[in-house]
Amino acid sequence: MSDYLDRFGRDQSTCHRWPPLVKLYVAMGLILAATCAPITHGPLLGLIACAIFFVHSLARIPLAFVARRLFFFWPPLFLMALSLPLSQGCRAGWLMSATIICRGTLSFTTALWLVNVMPFDQLLATLRRLRLPSVFLAILALMYRFLFVLWDELDRMRTARQVRLFRKPSLWEQWQQGAQMLGRLLIRALDRADRVHGAMMARGWQGETRWLEQRQKDQR
Amino acid sequence: MTAANAVRVDRLSFRYPGSALTLNDVSFSIASGEIVGLVGPSGAGKSTLLQHLNGLLPTRLSESETNTWIDDIPVTRASLPDVRRRVGFLFQDPDDQLFCPTVFEDVAFGPLNLNLPDDEVRRRVQESLLAVGLSGYESRSTMRLSLGERKRVCLAGVFACQPSILALDEPFSSLDPRARRTLIGILKKFPGSQIVATHDLDVVVELCHRVLLLDGGQLRASGLTNDILGNAALMERHGLEVPLRLQPR
Structure with a gap:
């Protein structure tokens, strides 16, 4: 159970060999892009999703592994997203729901990539370097x-x-x-x-x- | 200068809030270099007594009221850092004691809190891991170790603080025979005093010079290991059994 999230953390792919700071900046960049891209810009979001898929492939993280983790992440995310149309009104609410689901999924898969290309102790050491x-x-x-x-x-x-x-x-x-x-x-x-x-x-x-x-x- | 008594407890009583007396008028002492077994049925107060030795349960905080002395230093709020430096405490559940992500970080936790220079911390980590037979485990995750390895890493964390006294709470519980044998070997090499709370009476016979028998929060008997553990009537009266090694064949 202890390797549920970072099973591939100590593998030796191309991504694993990148310097820790580079891995952290790549992850932060992708998350920043995912959270800043407007939901109405479909091609841009698609491009970010492709980039995330690309780094996952480069790190040799199986798609089934990501899918299974998403299966656990989605229920609370969907629950939260679906509550918005009830409180914000239908039109604005659905748009916000889609935004939350989209940004949440992209950010989660990026974070999952990060913990699977960088052992947690290395991640902590890198964060310490960033003070x-x-x-x-x-x-x-x-x-x-x-x-x-x-x-x-x-x-x-x-x-x-x-x-x-x-x-x-x-x-x-x-x-x-x-x-x-x-x-x-x-x-x-x-x-x-x-x-x-x-x-x-x-x-x-x-x-x-x-x-x-x-x-x-x-x-x- | 070495104190005559590594540990001295004088008329110690303790009660958790809302419960009966867990320790009732307990007095004993442990000489320097002595290994003492603390035995008794479950709920006898063994763990509570050990926690007093490390100042984890300081009910009396002023010098005039304290009941516990470590190397002749009264356990008070002011002396806690010194007392904890002298007493190495091994918890029953290694998951309570291993709280850092890697073996290195966990073993280095105590020395870092002692404000030692970085090189000295590294040296102590290496030496402690060597002492418990886990050299090369530095970058291993604390979550991915066997129970025996986790107990040994805990012990390395204790050794790294270079204590003069070890207080060990059920160090042999749930260990397989090989891990148990390894741990006995490590403890035998430790030069300081030890107090070992355990249900494993055969280990007590092998390891301890003397035994304290605790039951219902009171010290019921104290003496040489074979005299106490070989006394069938006494053992039965307190819900224990004569260990196999001392049973007539």
């Missing part, structure tokens, strides 16, 4: 580290529930049990946060996160 605030970087590092720990915990809870389900639950029961599991996961996450905080303090942490690059070549 991003250390609190922000610490949050990113902890989120990346514990997202999958919590995901695995949710998975174990789901398995534990399934082995004691002797009939197919109704849709209402599924929603109910899902909500209960999320609640329990939140409590467990808070407990774990407490323990992680203890572990950080046990090794002398006093509120300031310090970094040291492992190798000089990371700093290039």
Whole structure:
């Protein structure tokens, strides 16, 4: 589960061999272009989509991998986009929905490319070079580290529930049990946060996160 | 100068908010270089006691009220940085302790907080990883390690701070025999004092000079390992078993 997003992060394609800063600038450029292009400029958006597809191919990231991740990303995006016509009126609302879906999809696929051509520790080192605030970087590092720990915990809870389900639950029961599991996961996450905080303090942490690059070549 | 007692706990009581006494009038001491096993049934207060040694549960913050001394230094709010530098704490679940993306960053976390120069941090990381047999793991992701490897990386993170005392909370739980054997070998080489909370009593027999038996938050027995763990009546009374190594054949 831990490689759900960045399975190809340590491969050796052309893109992987680019300097970290180049990869970051390419990703930022594509995201900037996707978010600035008006929805009415179809050819321009198509060109950006082609560019994203091209860098994915160059990095040898399988299309099926991207499609499966999009499958998980789209439901919340569509939910958010479809709520706009209800609040903004039909004509303006649909246009905004299309904009959100289009920009969201292009940005997500670009971010997915970035984490698959650059191991996360390299990404953090590059962001450190760009002098991003250390609190922000610490949050990113902890989120990346514990997202999958919590995901695995949710998975174990789901398995534990399934082995004691002797009939197919109704849709209402599924929603109910899902909500209960999320609640329990939140409590467990808070407990774990407490323990992680203890572990950080046990090794002398006093509120300031310090970094040291492992190798000089990371700093290039 | 080395303190006579690496750890001294005097009449320590502790209660979590809204619950019964977790520790009740616990007193003991550990000499320098001594390895002490902390045994007892689940919920006996072993982890809570260990957390006091590192100042993670400082209920008494002033010097006059403290019940815990590390190398003769009272555990108070003011002395916490010094105490934590001296006591290396290994958590039960390695996922709680490995919070950095790579092995290098995680092992370097403690030395960086000690404000050591970069070269010294790198040297300590290399040495610590060598001590736990994980040289070459520096750039590995902490998420993609086996449980045994994760425990050893945690231990390397502790070693990198060069503590004089190790407080280990269930270090052998869920380890396969090979990983367990490796960890025992690493701990045997550690020159300082150790307090090891564990349910693995055979390891206690092999590793520890002395045993503290905790039950219901109270220290029920303290003595030489074989005397305590070989006492079948005492062990049974506190929900434990005589380890296989000490059972008559």
